[in-house]
Amino acid sequence: MAKGRLPTSPHDETPVNRAGSAERRHSSATGADRTSAKRRVTIREVANLAQVSLGTVSNVLNNPTVVAPTTRKRVLDAIDSTRFVRNTAAHQLRAGKSRTIGVVLLDIANPFFTEIVRGAEHVLREQDYVLMLCSTDESAKREQRYFRVLEEHRVDGILVCPVDSDLESAVALVARGIPTVLLDRDGSSHGLCSAAVDDIRGAELAADHLFELGHQAIALVNGPATIRQCIDRKEGARRSVKRARCYRSASLQEIVVGALTIDQGEGAVAALLAAEPRPSAVMCANDLLAFGVLRGLAAAGVGVPEEMAVVGYDDVVFASMLSPSLSSVRQPKYELGVAAAELLLEEVTGAPHEHRAIRFEPELVVRASSTPRPVSAPRAKRSRPG
């Protein structure tokens, strides 16, 4: 193995374990057995064996009803005994459909997207579509490259959570004739299909919650402003602050990091603690950032939630198991994937179809990271009723 060019994970969670790798060569043959892999069985051989024409075999495969039962049986037997497996490339070339869907998302390591993929896969699998997975790591260049490759493969459609805040790239796809549905992004402004959650509302829920707890200076650890979700979530927080100001002093400080990852969240803690006025609560643009913030706060010896309340976003499955358990804005992830895939299928199969923007509502889940502990009320600001 070419250790020299071993790529390192952008997620530095997993230390490299080079020392421990061993390697064993087998005695068995080399590339020889690949050469010996006899050419694949074609429809023609099946036709010969079954004593019918090419067209008939094709009909058995695609229009079984038009071929006589006895002939059909003969062909099916021939297919079995030759172990024929249809060549999708040839099919696609003539028939125009590839039974392939591209899924382009920001980070497959984020459990939020993982759940979306599960939902989409569930729907698509049943129609024998296969997913081409593309993780952009928030790089526009990589996204562009993947779009290109997917177009070369003539995918039947694309599910995409775009990197850039404008929707140009997605609109361009549609313009080039590729059915496209936005994931976790609203597309109604550009006439695109989409399955999304109201991010402004979600951030409002989070910020309102913090203000209701009595916090006055809150911080938002946010991702790059190129990502729409980050813009919207900031907007939601801003609206909440504006409302809160009617009743009390309220401020919002934004700390922008380079990516929506655990490490970046941890790195934001220094800035968070140095901010003036020092915030007593922080909301994060997603759960991974919040995980990092929690870790960083723990390392700095800052008590959560006593000294700093924390709220995340996404409510990924692990949020409830952290120490302390993380309050978060829940999004219906699996359903998002399902809805997007169904929308795309409609468009792909040419079903009567209007472009639609499906929108889910977020929901705040309050847990320990933003709940004053009953036993130890550190400060005299018990704003919570009861």
Add this chain to the structure above:
Amino acid sequence: MAKGRLPTSPHDETPVNRAGSAERRHSSATGADRTSAKRRVTIREVANLAQVSLGTVSNVLNNPTVVAPTTRKRVLDAIDSTRFVRNTAAHQLRAGKSRTIGVVLLDIANPFFTEIVRGAEHVLREQDYVLMLCSTDESAKREQRYFRVLEEHRVDGILVCPVDSDLESAVALVARGIPTVLLDRDGSSHGLCSAAVDDIRGAELAADHLFELGHQAIALVNGPATIRQCIDRKEGARRSVKRARCYRSASLQEIVVGALTIDQGEGAVAALLAAEPRPSAVMCANDLLAFGVLRGLAAAGVGVPEEMAVVGYDDVVFASMLSPSLSSVRQPKYELGVAAAELLLEEVTGAPHEHRAIRFEPELVVRASSTPRPVSAPRAKRSRPG
């Protein structure tokens, strides 16, 4: 959206949020714009525009050096101005390569596999390969179905973490001429390429650790015995017990669950607490199970690690952030994906190549879930002295 047939997630973490979904129809056109999607540009149109033959265009694309610079420029300009995008299906049909790799794994929602995918994607992306992602949810039937689909697509190769303990399915793939590399499974016994970690050793590390802490009755929450990793990890635990028995009384009880998920782990707690003699420590076949066990123990009011020590397996990134933080056997996940992908590439490109089994060493990471309190207490900084 056809809510009626909304599939439900096998992972029940995410409650359905049906009430909150809204839908907006756009005014823009329907399928019409798909019809209007003018036929794709072909190599022929490029040839016409550039005043050369088909073969020359093809050469510009595949053997740029054999065509004269001036001609090449003319063709490239024509490609630009027509926005030509090569059709992979046609390429594949003639040239035999699809630049596509199938990745078949047990559960894409498991961060362990996610990291592997990241590693594999990193390597393959650079060669312009695209991944076809297939998550089997430990179902042999689904695995079989996916293999079939991947073969129809004529993927250049497959990375697979097989469902069944025997390697028949993988061997069958190779027999059918599809280069295959095992993920997280040793293949040397069957002459298959593989990138794996020594699971027996890993489980020994975990069990040894527990016995060294003084535990005598330990439990293993294990997945189905159809999965090789589960078999091996049990074997490792068994060996450890045998050794421990030389010095003290030591016992191992196995609790088998249906799948390697959080929910199944939580469900195993009842059996765990009812076992006779009641174990004082439990090791789990993977971290997701351990997460569930931790949750179940917390719900049952059993203190970890005082009343029950817990050790997981995989050391997924979230393990260190749980409450309490989870001891686990670390596997080099990202590197596993990288190694497997590189191995597969060798085979696919026909590089001089012997089948090889790359083996990494596991490493025990001890954290709070298996550490007697006194050790961790002094380090914890407290906001409230007391």
Add this chain to the structure above:
DNA sequence: GAAAAGGAATGAATCGTTTCAAATCGGGCA
């Protein structure tokens, strides 16, 4: 008993590339 009808099966054209033997073109050399 002949014609019409209709169900089955055929096979050539086609999809968009790659491949490769053959044609073409300019010189260089004897």
Add this chain to the structure above:
DNA sequence: TGCCCGATTTGAAACGATTCATTCCTTTTC
């Protein structure tokens, strides 16, 4: 001048399916 040669370019034959206008049989109908 004529021939040969290497560098370019050409064009037709694959690749493995699908499509569809035809042909071939049976039946049915009158």
